Amino acid sequence: xxxxxxxxxxATPGSSLDAARRSRELAxxxxxxxxxxxxVGLGATGAGVALDAAARGLDVVAIDAHDLAFGTSRWSSxxxxxxxxxxxxxxxxxxxESAVERGVLMTRTxxxxxxxxxxxxxxxxxVSRAQAxxxxxxxxxxxxxxxxxxxxxxxxxxxxxxxAAEARHLAPSVRATGLRGGLLSWDGKVTxxxxxxxxxxxxxxxxxxxxxxxxxxxxxxxxxxxxxxxxTGEEGEIRARAVVxxxxxxxxxxxxxxxxxxxxxxHLVLRSERLGALPAGLHIPVPGETxxxxxxxxxxxxxxxxxxxxxxxxxxxxxxxxxxxxxxGFLLDVLGSVLDAPVRRDEVxxxxxxxxxxLDTSVPGAPDSIRTSDISRRHAxxxxxxxxxxxxxxxxxxxxxxxxxxxxxxxLTSAPSPTATLPLxxxxxxxxxxxxxxxxxxxxxxxxxxxxxxxxxEQDPTLAEPVLPGHPVTRAELLWAARHEGALDPSDLLDRxxxxxxxxxDRAEALAVAAEILSRATPSGx
Numbered sequence: 001x002x003x004x005x006x007x008x009x010x011a012t013p014g015s016s017l018d019a020a021r022r023s024r025e026l027a028x029x030x031x032x033x034x035x036x037x038x039x040v041g042l043g044a045t046g047a048g049v050a051l052d053a054a055a056r057g058l059d060v061v062a063i064d065a066h067d068l069a070f071g072t073s074r075w076s077s078x079x080x081x082x083x084x085x086x087x088x089x090x091x092x093x094x095x096x097e098s099a100v101e102r103g104v105l106m107t108r109t110x111x112x113x114x115x116x117x118x119x120x121x122x123x124x125x126x127v128s129r130a131q132a133x134x135x136x137x138x139x140x141x142x143x144x145x146x147x148x149x150x151x152x153x154x155x156x157x158x159x160x161x162x163x164a165a166e167a168r169h170l171a172p173s174v175r176a177t178g179l180r181g182g183l184l185s186w187d188g189k190v191t192x193x194x195x196x197x198x199x200x201x202x203x204x205x206x207x208x209x210x211x212x213x214x215x216x217x218x219x220x221x222x223x224x225x226x227x228x229x230x231x232t233g234e235e236g237e238i239r240a241r242a243v244v245x246x247x248x249x250x251x252x253x254x255x256x257x258x259x260x261x262x263x264x265x266x267h268l269v270l271r272s273e274r275l276g277a278l279p280a281g282l283h284i285p286v287p288g289e290t291x292x293x294x295x296x297x298x299x300x301x302x303x304x305x306x307x308x309x310x311x312x313x314x315x316x317x318x319x320x321x322x323x324x325x326x327x328x329g330f331l332l333d334v335l336g337s338v339l340d341a342p343v344r345r346d347e348v349x350x351x352x353x354x355x356x357x358x359l360d361t362s363v364p365g366a367p368d369s370i371r372t373s374d375i376s377r378r379h380a381x382x383x384x385x386x387x388x389x390x391x392x393x394x395x396x397x398x399x400x401x402x403x404x405x406x407x408x409x410x411x412l413t414s415a416p417s418p419t420a421t422l423p424l425x426x427x428x429x430x431x432x433x434x435x436x437x438x439x440x441x442x443x444x445x446x447x448x449x450x451x452x453x454x455x456x457x458e459q460d461p462t463l464a465e466p467v468l469p470g471h472p473v474t475r476a477e478l479l480w481a482a483r484h485e486g487a488l489d490p491s492d493l494l495d496r497x498x499x500x501x502x503x504x505x506d507r508a509e510a511l512a513v514a515a516e517i518l519s520r521a522t523p524s525g526x
Contacts, residue, residue: 011452012425015202017211017486018521025061025210026229030236035061035210036412038224038240040217040254043073044193044396046246047200047211048403048419054207055422056407056415061238062201062209065216065230066319067492068485069197072248073396074496075321075354077267077295077307080105080114080188080397082149082156084142088291094378095145101398102188103151109400110424112433112447113196116156117189118280119295120171124338125178127285132183134290135283136161139185159185170280175340184280189297191444193396194496198485199424200399206425213486220245220254222387231488242410245390248357249317255384260392262317262355266327267297267307269350269502274343275304284338294334300441301472301499303349306331313355321353350503359393381409425449441472446480453480467510473498475517482521490514 029035039049042064050062064070083098105114123132139159146156167182168174190196201211214230224239245255249262272278275296282296297305309327328351336342359380379394379402391406404417426447436443442450456476457464463476481487481497493514495501500510 011449011484012202012206014208015206015425016484017202017205018483019488022212022214022486022488026212026215029061029210029212029238030227032239034224034239034241035059036241037061037407037410038238038243039063039246040220040225040243041071041246041248041250042068042197042201042211042213043071043246043248044069044197044200044399045073045248045391045394045402045406046244047197047204048399049244049246049391049406050209050211051200051204051207051422052400052403052407052417052419053410053412054204054209055418056413058407058412060204060209061212061240062204063212063215063217063225063227063238065214067213067488067496068201068211069194069496070319071250072354072357073197074194075265075267075352076193076396077265077297077305078190078193078299079117079295079297080190081395082142082145082187083397084138084145084187085291087141087145088138091378096148097401098395098397099145099149099151101401103146103149103155104400104420105190105397106151106155106188108421108423109419110190110196110199110427111430112426112428112443113191113199113424113445114188115191115444116186117297118157118170119185119187119283120162120167120174120280121183121185121283121285121293122167122171122174122338123180123182124175126287126337131285131290132180135285136183139183142185142187156188157186159183170278171282172277173275173340174282174338183283185283188397190396192499194499195445196396196424198497199426202425202485203422211486214488217254220388242412243388244406244410245388246406248392249355251357251390251392253317255388255390257384258382258390258392259360261358261360262313263358264311264313264321264327264353264355265308266311266323266331266351266353267305268328268331268348269352270304270306270343270347271349272298272302272304274347275339278304282338284334286334287337294331296335299499300444302470303499303502306335306343309353317355321355323351323353327351327353349505352502356395357392379405381405383409445477449480449484453477456480467498467500467513468506471500471506473500475513478514478517479520482518487518490518493517 036058039062054060083095087095162182164179216228218226228235278298284294286292382390394402426449438450438454501507
């Protein structure tokens with residue numbers, strides 16, 4: 001049996017996305033027939049809409065001008081929040097919804113991708129006893145949310161107080177002078193947000209959805225869209241009984257009648273050795289704020305993220321947001337407030353920024369003074385005068401509920417959504433995942449399909465080699481992405497299927513390998 005045959009047999013049936021499938025399905029979508037639903041945008045929400053509709057038996061076409069998770073969905077903190085922040089703001093429904101959806105991901109639909117992440121809030125001299133008491137009350141309230149959502153303690157442990165010695169053990173880079181102890185809390189963390197979107201898209205494809213990247217919607221109407229194939233320049237029309245606009249911060253450019261207020265969230269990328277071993281992440285209070293923290297997030301791949309900001313963005317929304325030096329300086333200042341040795345600017349290896357698609361609910365003519373950090377994270381499903389459904393707002397954690405509401409709004413079927421219990425590609429019970437004879441890192445990224453990725457490397461030793469020295473991603477993972485995850489060019493491989501591209505120097509070094517792997521992605525190249 002060939003390498004490709006073995007990988008094909010161990011991939012989830014019908015879920016493989018590649019250039020050949022894209023070509024066939026685009027031709028079919030533009031061939032004059034009418035689909036039930038056209039979804040525009042393939043971030044977490046759009047991919048979730050495609051899965052929800054396809055799982056209810058609808059004929060679905062889903063398109064994106066770029067790639068899976070090209071926009072906001074790849075720039076998050078990689079956290080699956082339980083809603084504590086929203087509870088503190090009095091948004092009890094949003095908080096409960098977040099806790100429920102976190103539990104769904106951790107226990108049913110994606111336990112291979114979403115797991116518990118511990119955080120330490122170090123009680124330094126900058127954290128008053130009143131602030132510490134408020135934070136502790138918040139963490140206890142967060143645990144009540146966990147219980148209300150029926151997420152077991154075995155999945156998400158309870159918070160507890162730490163002695164100074166325990167806090168230093170979990171956060172050894174924190175300054176010992178004046179340290180009174182710490183507060184240990186837990187939340188959900190996704191291995192990689194772009195991988196979650198890829199799993200959603202592939203699961204939708206396994207249920208019959210036509211998932212088409214590099215297809216740009218030029219205009220939307222209630223019966224479909226004009227599109228351009230960004231690979232060939234050819235234009236055409238996709239007809240559908242209903243249309244969902246799930247383009248996030250770009251939604252207002254396709255449908256009139258509402259305004260999105262983008263908010264920029266910036267993260268720094270550091271080499272993990274700079275902060276030392278970090279068994280837990282860090283919550284660092286932002287001076288002068290009662291409910292804002294800078295997060296230190298170890299990634300397990302030799303990198304650590306430090307974020308995030310919450311700044312309004314005005315003007316034209318860019319495809320890839322730039323990171324201003326003011327954001328970098330802010331994050332370094334807050335991080336430095338708790339470290340033995342502050343991180344210097346030249347020790348920042350990379351940075352990224354994402355734009356949150358917050359729905360502007362201000363009254364026309366009122367002062368535009370509300371901070372983006374204060375805008376509700378509730379999502380909204382809006383139907384335009386001509387019948388196009390737009391879903392906007394929300395956050396990564398609640399993508400599934402947003403998708404369900406959007407499909408319901410289309411009125412195409414009375415069938416209930418099955419997605420709360422529908423496992424994504426690669427999902428399995430934790431005990432089965434632990435028993436897989438594959439490296440733990442691969443299992444955390446591919447679940448049950450880790451065996452197929454490992455098989456590529458076992459049958460061709462050159463594919464077992466790392467893409468670049470010191471980074472854990474192998475050439476086999478790039479080949480798998482090209483053959484089964486819809487990657488069409490080096491950017492797809494380096495910037496979304498893997499996160500090599502977050503460090504510019506690493507990206508430049510890996511480009512030649514990515515191009516080589518793409519040339520091997522067809523059966524004749526093996």
